[in-house]
Amino acid sequence: MVDFLQALVDGVMLGATYSLLGLGFTLIFGVLRRLNLAFGPTILVGIYAGSHLSLAWPGALVPVVAVTVAGALLAGVYVERFSFRALARQAPVVSMISTFAVWMQLQELVSLLSPSRTMPYPSPVWLPAVAVGPILLRSDGLLMWSGATLIMLALFALLYRTRFGTTIRAVADSSEAATLMGVNVAMVGAAAFLVASAVGGLAGVLIAQSHQQVTPYFGLWATVKGMTAMLLGGAGSLPGAVVGGLALGVVETQTLWHFGGQWRDLVSYALLFLVVALSPRTRWGSGL
């Protein structure tokens, strides 16, 4: 029972960051109806930038966070400009293939500019772990969970409590109707892209401080986790992405705890496959 609770708590703390990745994916997919495969690699750029700064300036936490987010934003602007705005009149799948080309570029870029494949990322290791009865809350996990929760609250306030958020949701609901209401759909799309990149950058900070290091494979990893979280939540629903991320985190830690590491990925992919197989008629956008 304690094992189950411990794995559950670990899963929620891990899953909160998956939720953030899923939210970033959902924002872009919901508003632009296009899949951004380069979402993970844009975060990768941010984390590498932060890692470089932390090597040059040890102990600087706030600047590292700022540079990480700025790096992700910059890479996001690049993706938006060349894979989305330049291809706005083409079929959605063309954007997806283009983001794949950008992915190759970004991954090679960070490998090229870094002295080693594995780069360290600073972590506030001095924070103590908290024990609640028999359950141990590790400091990096607590940071992931509380950071992700704060970001999600801020994001939901932005999307559901401001005029800007309303236009984003209006475009996601129907871009034709939003156009008729005088919304500049192209502008809103670009803005949603930037918000998603910033959320991705912050998620990158939280994940990298937990891993304490980063390799070029992080891009692939983050894309797969974010896409899975989005799809588990029904693709296109913001609260769904949160639930999907948490579910993915809990399933991963529970399998890890009870069956061992090699089953962890197997079960999370089986879960995704089952969701698709059992609900083929969900309102998932036709990607092509």
Add this chain to the structure above:
Amino acid sequence: MSDYFVSLLIRIGIEAFVALSAYLLLLMGRMSFGQQGFFVIGAYAAGLATALYGMPLLPGVALGALVAALGGALFAGPMAAPRGLAFAAGSLAFGELVRVALLDLYFQGQVGPDLIGPAGPDGFRGIRALFTSGVSVTTYAVGIWLALGVTLLATAFFLRSRWGEALRMIGEDEEAAATVGLPVRRVKVSALAGAGGLAGLGGGLFAHYATYVEPGHADVMLGVHSLAYAFIGGLGTPLGPIIGVALDIGFLESFRFLAGYRMIIFGGLVMGLLIVRPRGLLDEVAVHRLSRFLMRGRR
């Protein structure tokens, strides 16, 4: 021909099969991130057939393709209905499931002095049928390209037939296709099985060339690459994906001196190409103009 050139031809030929399989599904309106799964299924099955059960090379590779086609037909059970993003996600999950499952597959038998067979993360080593049968690498390359040529002709013929029309119509509008009485489900299951078989054929050919195959060969990058090939070479003809493969591998190999910058330049080229020609070099319009040019004076 130099060994280097031959190895290049073999790599292009093998990847072309996977690219063709992704192209076939694209025509049906499905983007698959999972063809790498069928690639390794074919590779493992063909390897087991020749290395463990002593089958000759050709029947072994054919059996590998058949097993992968069967896998495609089974995959069609749950995956014939989903489309768009749902199909993309399901196929991604399938490809990764195959890769992760192979990490735990141990199935070894005694062959002579050696233990042969899949050994989890260490992969499946010692698939030597190509070299014990005395076929030279050059002959193998010629064989692969002959098979590829036959496959291309068959695909082109198929795409011009009623089945090909049905396939494209399902890609355009599935409900309309069903309304005019097309056997939509049968076409979809056949296409998924055929695409699985093509990828599996590539896998079997690869396993015998490399003499080994491992779960890492089911990397999702292979699936995404094979999708991208069709968009580089052009969606208008089955030659398109093969041109995409040749451009990619040819480019990577001829610009070795650029070392680390290759992917940055190649990625930039693809990105630019998609802006200028969103349906690839040989898109439908280009193919139409080209065929009119070639047919000039014959009418």
